[in-house]
Amino acid sequence: MTVTRRHVICASASVAAVGLVGPAKAQQHVVDPDAITAEQAEAEFVRGAEVSEGGVIIDLPDLVDDGYRVLVKLDAPGASELMLIAPGNPIPPILNVTFGPGSASRRVTSRMRLGQSQTVIALARMPNGTVRRTTHDVQVLVGGCG
């Protein structure tokens, strides 16, 4: 592995972090065996229900400069549960939202990480049990997962 400026900067930050959280476990940087794929995450949410395209509004820029913090707004009128998936991330599932009786809309805003250019998926469970699905293509200049 060639050592780039980014590695050096990340590494020096990591040293400081290790000091705070205690010694890191001796592990290779391999694919996390616990990480599930985007398909698995989607299937887990859908649970065999009928899926139709559209019905969720993903407010996300088409071009993102900095994948470390990306503002994302989701709106799924009438939904009871929302899920956001970034298939291009090392850990694709991002966020599950359950709306309770005190909630006034099905709108939620947060900030996520994006590792690379990809097609983000938003799923919404409707009260009748069906699932709505919307995708959004996003170009990422600097990935935020390393």
Add this chain to the structure above:
Amino acid sequence: MADGVKTRIKVPEQVKAGDVFSIKTLITHQMETGQRVNILGLRIPRSIIHRFHCTFNGETVVDMAMQPGIAVNPFFEFDAQIDESGTFEFTWYDDDGSVYSDAADVSIG
């Protein structure tokens, strides 16, 4: 407990019954993904806030399950609507077992 965790919430003090208003929350937290490696090539263990729960007078407003894909200093904005005065309670659950909470009183005006 992670160092320097601070919660910030923005809720109106007074609203009209039935009006929709937005709530903003933020918690300072490093949200270590568990994907990064340090200078020795060792993985930095995951340490994130994995759940955020907001209630009003004990009833759920939103309940969120978060993964490492949520950016550092998790921020949320969502809408609420109330018919009576009461208290919003906000709870964040850390991987290390810590629980952070905050609350805000809202009255009907």
